[in-house]
Amino acid sequence: MPYIAKIKVTLRQSILDVQGKAVDHALKNLGYRTVESARIGKYIEVTIHETELAEAERIGNEISRKLLSNPVMENYSLELVHIQ
Amino acid sequence: MSDMSVGVVVFPGSNCDHDTEHAVASFPGIKSVMLWHNDHDLQDAKAIILPGGFSYGDYLRAGSIARFSPIMKEVIEFARKGFPVLGICNGFQVLLESGLLEGALSRNRDKKFLCSQTHIRAVNGSTIFTSLYPEDEVLSIPIAHGQGNYFAPPEVIESLEEHQQIVFKYTDAGGKITDEANPNGSLNNIAGIVNRQGNVLGLMPHPERASEKLLGSLDGRGLFESLFLHIAEV
Numbered sequence: 001m002p003y004i005a006k007i008k009v010t011l012r013q014s015i016l017d018v019q020g021k022a023v024d025h026a027l028k029n030l031g032y033r034t035v036e037s038a039r040i041g042k043y044i045e046v047t048i049h050e051t052e053l054a055e056a057e058r059i060g061n062e063i064s065r066k067l068l069s070n071p072v073m074e075n076y077s078l079e080l081v082h083i084q
Numbered sequence: 085m086s087d088m089s090v091g092v093v094v095f096p097g098s099n100c101d102h103d104t105e106h107a108v109a110s111f112p113g114i115k116s117v118m119l120w121h122n123d124h125d126l127q128d129a130k131a132i133i134l135p136g137g138f139s140y141g142d143y144l145r146a147g148s149i150a151r152f153s154p155i156m157k158e159v160i161e162f163a164r165k166g167f168p169v170l171g172i173c174n175g176f177q178v179l180l181e182s183g184l185l186e187g188a189l190s191r192n193r194d195k196k197f198l199c200s201q202t203h204i205r206a207v208n209g210s211t212i213f214t215s216l217y218p219e220d221e222v223l224s225i226p227i228a229h230g231q232g233n234y235f236a237p238p239e240v241i242e243s244l245e246e247h248q249q250i251v252f253k254y255t256d257a258g259g260k261i262t263d264e265a266n267p268n269g270s271l272n273n274i275a276g277i278v279n280r281q282g283n284v285l286g287l288m289p290h291p292e293r294a295s296e297k298l299l300g301s302l303d304g305r306g307l308f309e310s311l312f313l314h315i316a317e318v
Contacts, residue, residue, distance in 0.1 A: 011190070015235060016190070018191045018192070018193065018195040019195070042144075067144070067152070070145055070181065070188055072180075072235070072236065073235055
């Protein structure tokens with residue numbers, strides 16, 4: 001049974017997130033005074049046909065580093081969900 | 085002597101490929117060959133240019149998918165052997181994604197897509213791409229990008245500076261490197277860098293759009309001319 005790799009890619013804190021900043025301003029303009037900040041990232045789902053969790057995890061990490069994120073300016077997180 | 089070939093890579097979504105071809109072909113003794121991204125053959129080109137545009141629609145990140153195009157395997161090998169590779173705008177983004185150059189380009193500081201004439205200076209005039217530019221000459225060359233904000237960790241910037249790898253910087257009309265003259269928020273006003281070996285250059289401004297009198301500036305020609313002089317000598 002396959003796994004779904006749920007990958008979230010976000011800009012590193014040291015990189016100015018101009019989209020997040022625009023959304024943050026818009027939320028404040030709407031009157032949400034307790035909104036402190038907003039960050040925008042990407043969410044990617046990849047279906048991987050592997051039976052072993054460890055192998056699906058290895059592939060998930062490899063593709064995240066190689067293509068889905070750019071380690072110079074982004075971080076990623078990986079979650080694997082087993083499909084029954 | 086037959087004309088020397090210069091290859092212009094065409095990715096799906098490249099849109100400055102023909103402008104670049106046009107500029108390249110205007111130099112005597114040079115012919116341009118278009119190299120499709122799915123090809124493997126560099127067709128005996130003496131230099132390769134990755135043009136501007138939106139390769140693969142800039143999906144995921146600018147340049148990230150183009151970097152894995154079949155032809156890039158050959159381009160990376162060509163660069164590693166020391167042959168000249170020039171990346172303009174999206175081509176610069178592809179070079180960074182492929183690891184041939186260090187750093188990354190994120191969204192412009194002011195969120196806007198910028199399309200305007202800018203001033204730059206070749207702060208290193210001793211590369212094969214800038215040998216004809218005096219370091220104090222202010223060049224008027226257009227930019228057109230949404231993600232041209234150059235970033236690299238402090239240790240990389242330090243090393244780039246130490247090895248004279250910063251080649252172009254944004255300046256004001258008088259040639260001063262100021263924050264006001266920085267269009268996109270790039271660290272230290274960086275507009276273009278070269279690799280340690282000196283054979284791979286990436287820059288955000290478009291020299292091919294400043295290579296004909298009709299376009300309002302001829303200042304981009306010096307870059308192509310420097311490069312073609314170099315390949316003629318090799």
